[in-house]
Amino acid sequence: MSTPNKVSKVSKSVRLENIVKIFQDPQSGQKVTAVDNVSFELLPGELVTLLGPSGCGKTTVLRMLSGFEQPSSGRILIGGTDVTQVPANKRDTAMVFQSYGLFPHMNVFDNVAYGLKLRKLPHAEVEEKVLRFLDMVGLKDLAKRPPSRLSGGQQQRVALARSLIVEPSVLLLDEPLSNLDALLREQMRVEIRRLQKSLGITAMYVTHDRVEAMSLSDRIIVMQSGRIIQIGTPSEIYRNPVNPFVAGFVGKAAFFSCTVRAIGERCAVEVKGQTFELPRWASGLAPGASAVVMARPESLLLGKPGTGIEDGTVTTNVYLGSSVESWVSTELGDILVQIDNPDVKKVWAEGERVSLTFDPDLAKVLSPEDEPA
Amino acid sequence: MFTRKRVTGFILSLVFVLLLGYWVFSNIRGAFLSLAEDRQLQTVAAVTTSFPEDDVEAWLTRTGPQRSAYLIAFVPSLPAPGEPIRATGDEALLALCDRSYAESEFARGFDNVAYEEVYRAKGEWTAGKVSGSLVFAPVLTSGEGGALLLLFDQAGERSFLQLLHVLSAVALLLFTLVLWQILFSRDPITGFAIVGLFLMTLTFVAYPLFEALRLSFVQEGRFSLEIWRSILSSRNYREALFGSLTLGFWTATTSTAVGFLFAFVCSRTNVRFKTFIATMGTLPVISPPFSLTLSVILLFGNNGLITRFLSSLGVSDFSIYGLPGLVAVQTMGMFPIAFLTLSGVLEAIDSTFEEAALNLSASRWETFSSVTLPLALPGILSAWLLVFTNSLADFANPLILSGNFRVLSLESYLEVTGMNRLGHGAALSILLLLPTLTAFLVQRFWVSRRSFVTVTGKPSGRITELTTPAARRVLTTLIAAIILLLLMLYGTIIAGCFVKNWGIDYSFSLENIGEALSRARDALVDTVTLAGIATPIAGFLAMIAALLIVRKKFAGKRLLEALLMTPFALPGTLVGISFILAFNRPPLILVGTAAIIVINYVVRELPVGIEGGIASLRQIDPAIEEAATDLGADSATVFRTIVLPLIRPAFISSLSYTFVRSMTAVSAVIFLISARWYHLTVLIYNFSENLRFGLASVLSTVLIFIVFGVFGLMRLMVRRNENLAKSITHGA
Structure with a gap:
């Protein structure tokens, strides 16, 4: 694995202001408040983890950040610009999914190249950049393989490279390690941290695994029932929990x-x-x-x-x-x-x-x- | 989203378009009306110059009644304002004069006439059945003067203006929707797709059905239950309803039995040639209509080979026409539906249940009757109901084979084409819809929910031999007999191509082939062209609709789904009748065009494609599409680069299904064909009605080869995709 070149783009801050998300149950019509008045800020280049038990609204927050969900009220700012109304495909974020969401009908190379092709980059440039990023995650030799013939860890790396290559302002990771076994999880944890730090990219990480949160994050946001309970560095949260x-x-x-x-x-x-x-x-x-x-x-x-x-x-x-x-x-x-x-x-x-x-x-x-x- | 700038923009452009539209609209309206007025004044001039010196009465009767464009009356001496009018001429017009002589327009009219001016009264006037504009004209030739009253019928003008109104409203509505999507939607492409599908289903599903229903309640322009009363009190129609139900019952029962036999042998025994059995159990479902019927006629018809043979043996009262023959032919054509349903059900029942029973020392028969059969029961019921609906809606077989036996689908066709009673035809096919829809809904929402199969999980892949050798011999003999019969039927059609004149002269001949191909060339080209146009449209629409239904959240989704799926449960005759009712008058005149046939194909075959698309989309992790969106792809790009390649098997199936069904359509299309656009199946029907069995055989054979070829091609293409399908379900 080579050391990644620093992504030239200046990383951006992220701000959520009084975000509320109310879902309506399609059958019963009942309204459920999934996210209740959440505000926080990510500093440029910082990796912040949303930590909480399942159903606490952390994934919903992430999906609102990526643009897949629309907040019921509140504002989202990326780099100082209000993006609340910007649809997911026009938002400068990239997400790594829990199930990776690799395109099964494309090989590793085409998976990673997808975002660049959408941006209509010249062919040579696409090729050069894809190979550089595949090299960065250590998969240069597997470029022609279909995703179905990769191990879980390798699939994870492809997903990571595919998201990083479009040089997003914010990297979003939705429980990316939950499908891996314990040993791989530890490896990938280190890997993600290394890539994120060296690219200097702002990242938001969602997990319910406290060890993951503790070992990765600059800061942790603990959520419960749609509310933020505590924001702090891992040691603050560990030593000085609010409740x-x-x-x-x-x-x-x-x-x-x-x-x-x-x-x-x-x-x-x-x-x-x-x-x-x-x-x-x-x-x-x-x-x-x-x-x-x-x-x-x-x-x-x-x-x-x-x-x-x-x-x-x-x-x-x-x-x-x-x-x-x-x-x-x-x-x-x-x-x-x-x-x-x-x-x-x-x-x-x-x-x-x-x-x-x-x-x-x-x-x-x-x-x-x-x-x- | 709803920023002040956008809302103002929306309102401003709407106001602008409204003003512009109104300006255009009133210009067209004004120009048209002044044109109509000019024509009326010309007519008035012509009438007044032809006014005779004597015998005004005769002249009035000559000019007035036979010209339906206007009514005419003569007022010999001008009345003073407010006085009753003494006039001669059209009685309805005189009645109008008696009614309204006191009105100021009359006074003004006679005033103008006194100055020898023509005057057109303001407003609209009605006399009897005619309503329109009233013109006062001076009589110039007569010495003492007098006035002519002319009332022009403006029905044509009114309907033109009505059309103009409808078109403007539709244009405005479309513009508003498009503008709304562009300004306020985060995903305008999806918005357009949803609006487009709504417009399509409302226009081509809801509107024709509504028209059919409306017509069955209307007699001479007003609401009436007359049609329904006559239908429900007529013994013939009651007989037809009962006939349809009887036929459906027997066909469903025998088809389910045969289908179960095939499915059981394929999934629960170790006989050889299973692939062959399964293929033979599937083929009839894609056979063109009339093909099995045709060969049954060739063999068992009044002049058929076997009928002749039987009568030479002394059996003379044998006739295939009627209920037993219909049940036999329908069973041959429809048991594959039961077979496909039941083999799915039986394969999903885990053999370990049967092994458990055998292990508990139940005999094979006990195992079958206490384990296999109860587990398969919901499936059996489901298959029965599916065949029942199909039998009721079937039109091609009764058309040729019913004899004196009456069924509803055929009666409604005869009402429309034979008696030209569209209202009765519509009512009869709506009557047919009731049992069809009931069976469909029961199958869909009740039986399929009671299925035990889903609980059992994946099949183990092992087969427990459930039959004793003796039982197996009985089963295989039965199956062999049915397959032989099928092969004989298909063989007869092919043989029919090479026989000079079936029933009379059995000598070998190639004449029929040449004649059939030259006479049917246009129809063949039409049929393939129309099916070829409909196929990609239906395929893409089905996949888009499936994507919207599975993945997107929007208001009215359930309604859209219901509208899209409705045609699946509709008998073809009802669709055909409702299409000619709805589209032979403004604002959409489509009868006689290729478009109405293509639209009919698309609307009718869409539901199956959508179901396939939905099933395969449900297997695909939504994160795959979200990942593409996240990387910057808009909805259309996601559909093109991700969704379509992933659901390719469903897409290809939908394409080939639409093509095959469109090539073999008959029940709806028989109402929609025209001299310009003909369909091969109808031609086959015409040939066999005219006893040109050789020609019909050739065309059937051609159609069978095309359809089987396309079907085989599709199977090959889909199989190549299986790898992909597997990797999708495994999540990566």
Whole structure:
């Protein structure tokens, strides 16, 4: 694979303003709000992921960006120009579909060349450019093959090359890796990130897979039931989720009910009679309110029974080399505890009674109203 | 979308076109009216100069009544304003005078006459059946003076103006739609396609049907139930309705039995020559009409080979004409419908069910009767209903074979062509539509939903032998007998080409071939030309319609789908009658042209093509088309470069289906042909009616070869596409 030449076009920003999409059920005539007042902005050259459970409206947002769906209200701007009324074929976006949507009656070369031929480029130029892009995705040797004789990963690369070759202002990816097996998925993830960064193209990525979102994105937009819940960098979302839903969706987490005692420099909470002072807390909490403490597996600590806030039994230990994952069965359910540097720290044997507590510096107080997913 | 600029643009251009249109319209109208007025004044001048010195009465009767263009009356002495008029002449006109002498126009008229001026009264005047303009003319030759009253009939003018109105309205509507699409649609090409299909179906499906329905309720220009009363109270027509139903019942039953036999043997036993059996089970469905009928006449007709043979054996009361003969011939022609339906159903029933039953130590017969048959039952019912509809709508076979037996399709044809009673013909074919439509709807929405087959998933590809050797021998013997009969029928047609004069002189001759080809050359060229024109139109329209129905969201989609599919359920005779009703008068006069035949083909064969297109589009991932759109292709480009290549098999099938059906059309086309545009099947019918069986055989053979050739070609082309079809369904 060669290093791609930088696409000469200046990448553009994308802005959605108060986008609402209401679908009407053709049978019952009922109206469903799929996207509810969504606004965000993509900076030029940025890769932003829409993350959320299926049915949360993320794909609808992407389809409105590409022009396949028309927003019920709101505006879409690409590079500062209002494109809300521009149909899909005249919009400067390119989409990579979940099922790739390769043209089965054309070979790899013709698939990639399709967009250029529509733009009536000279034949020689088309050929040169297609081969360059096929080279970029490592498929130069397979140019004459029909898509049906390619592996899933290869098909994915063709779809990617076909979208990138038209030099779109915005690249849209709709769960592009969901049809691949785990190993290929990891490879393609790296590949997509490499191409996107080196071409400097603005990209919007839709997925329900948190690992994908975390590893690819400059920023993540978490959606739930058609609304944006949180926008932030992967580490912000992971460390500082706004509610238990986001916390549970982007990673493993344990939740302990607590009562807020005081809020000052830190937030003091009482968990089972013990008081902790945490540096981070959700807005809107006031002393006396009931809340939850969210702690990630790596911020959970195990000790002798009775020493922590919740007792339980170690059921399984998974040895991962740099760490050990211990599953602890408690009255709150099965909780995952990650023990880093197991050669140094104590690993409790399976079947042993233990007690759980958390490192207050790494945990966060959240408002309990949203149940974790 | 609805920006202020565009809305103003829309309104401004609409206003501009309205003004321009009105200007053109009123100019044409004015020019036409002044022309008509000039003609009237010329007539008036001619009439007044011919006014006699004496015997005015005789002159009036001479000039007035026999000239239907105007009514005339003579007023010997001018009345004072407001006084009653004493006049002689046309009675209706005199009645008008008595009615309206007090009106100011009359006073003004006589005033002008007093100054020896011709005066044309304002407004429209009606006397009896005539209405139009009233002219007051002075009598110059008579010494004491007097006035002539002339009332000109303006029916011609009125209908011209009416046509002008309709055309302007249609032009304005079209302009508005086009402008709307261009300004306000994100996808004008799709918009045009939708509007175009709507206009087409409304004009060529809804409008003729409405006209047929309307005519059956109209007698002498006003609403009346007279036609329906006479039809429903007539014993002949009741007999025909009952006859159609009886025929349909028996044909459907025997066809389903034969079709099931073929399908069962092909899908559930291990007999040899399955491909041959399947081919023989399919061929009759594309055979031209009259071909099987013709050979049945050649063999079993009054002078047929077998009839002669039987009478030499002493059987003299044998006759093929009537119900039994019709059932036999229809079964031969229609069992393929049942076969194709049932083999699909039986192949989809997984053999593992039968294996499970056999495994539970059921006998083969028990397995068949308790597993296979119940699973196939919805399919059997479906096949029965399909054949039933086809039998009711069938027209060609009864035309030749019915004898004294009456069926509705034939009666409606005889009403129209024999008695010239279009209203009765329309009513009868509407009556025929009721059972046809009922069966069609039951099959479509009830039986097909009760099918168990879809639940079972993919066929395993294995066949469980369900028959004992003895049973198999019985089944194969039956099938062999039917195939032999079919081969004999086809063979007879070919033999008929080479026989000098069938029934009289069986010596070998090539005369018929030469004569038939020279006499039928024009008809053959017409038939192929018309089918050739209709084929690509129907093929493309079907694929476009399928794409719109499957992929696009728009208001009125269900209505459009229903309109497009309706002709499938309509008996051909109804389509034919409604077309001649709707298109032999303004605004669309098409009767006698090639266009009406082509349009008829397109409209009637479109539904099958659309169904095929829909089925194959549903297998294609919509992301493929979206990807093309996303890369910058507009709707037309997506259709041309992506959709059409992907649904090529459906497209080719639709093309060949339309061609074959158009080549073998008869029931609707028999009403629409003209001296200029003739159809081969009708010619075959004429030849066999005139007992020129040799000529009919030659033409049937030619038609069979063309149709089978096209069908075979299509099969080859589609098979080459199977690879593609597979890769489409696998998602990439």
